[in-house]
Amino acid sequence: MRTGVPPGCRLRQLSQTQGPPDLPSFVESVDEYRFVERLLPPTSIPKPPKHEHYPTPRDPPPNLPFFVWCSCMHNPVYKDITHGNRQMTVIRKVEGDIWALQKEVEDFLSPLLGKTPITQVNEVTGTLRVKGYFDQQLKAWLLEKGF
Numbered sequence: 319m320r321t322g323v324p325p326g327c328r329l330r331q332l333s334q335t336q337g338p339p340d341l342p343s344f345v346e347s348v349d350e351y352r353f354v355e356r357l358l359p360p361t362s363i364p365k366p367p368k369h370e371h372y373p374t375p376r377d378p379p380p381n382l383p384f385f386v387w388c389s390c391m392h393n394p395v396y397k398d399i400t401h402g403n404r405q406m407t408v409i410r411k412v413e414g415d416i417w418a419l420q421k422e423v424e425d426f427l428s429p430l431l432g433k434t435p436i437t438q439v440n441e442v443t444g445t446l447r448v449k450g451y452f453d454q455q456l457k458a459w460l461l462e463k464g465f
Contacts, residue, residue, distance in 0.1 A: 413444060430455065
């Protein structure tokens, strides 16, 4: 009997003749490793292929205090509806002076509305919200600006 073990805890006794359990055998296959290799990440960045002509970027970005990045949908201008019926236009991916963009958007939309549009600036997320649906007008305006 072991000392220091409480009387309620019994240890299972193993016989001296019992050996390690029999493990199933396995076969190591080297042929299928090519399927594993294609899943592993590359250890270095591959060199780009050589081409006769490389595409050049379009015109340089406009010299403005703000910059609007393109998204996979080209211009990052979206329609948004909140609270069931509040229609908003959102310009995302704005960097730089977002307040200058707000001023220019207000100057652009004021003649269309006859009054100053209601806007909301979020500097943290780089978004500008305009009350109402003006996505087509703002997309055309941003293209005209060079974005």
